[in-house]
Amino acid sequence: MDEVLTSTLQRAVFGRLDYLERLADEGDQQSKAVLADSEIxxxxxxxxxxxxxxxxxxxxxxxxxxxxxxxxxxxxxxxKAAYRHLVGDTADRTTPAGRHSLRKPARQPT
Structure with a gap:
């Protein structure tokens, strides 16, 4: 694949993942239910x-x-990555993994 196409595909895929993650993190319950129905x-x-x-x-x-x-x-x-993210080490499911693991956690309401 040429570099331009690869770059375009990567941006599109990561953009979609970022959008879904943001919706899952910040959406209301109804949005999350719709998200689960359509995206899982x-x-x-x-x-x-x-x-x-x-x-x-x-x-x-x-x-x-x-x-x-x-x-x-x-x-x-x-x-191995699939196992680690889907099945493995269930002891610590609160710690994000992968590309977004260094992201600052969302602010908690006060």
Missing amino acids: ARLTGAFRALLAVHAPDELGRCRSCTAGPWRRRVRCTVW
């Missing part, structure tokens, strides 16, 4: 598609992350 299925579908692209082959190698004619092994972390 889309997000789980996207996650499943991403995981399918990174499904391991018969040798346990990711078909997308194994590069070149010699199929040099490149470490794929997609499944």
Whole structure:
């Protein structure tokens, strides 16, 4: 993919994620219910598609992350990230993870 298209796609995807996150953080209960109804299925579908692209082959190698004619092994972390964010370490679900983990928390009403 060329750099301009990649950059455009990244901005669009991160923009949508930022919008959804902002709505989930700042929206009223009715907005959150509508958001859940409309977006959870889309997000789980996207996650499943991403995981399918990174499904391991018969040798346990990711078909997308194994590069070149010699199929040099490149470490794929997609499944580990999926596990960590969806299933793993449930002891600390209040700490944000990923790209927004350094974001300042929203102000609490006083």
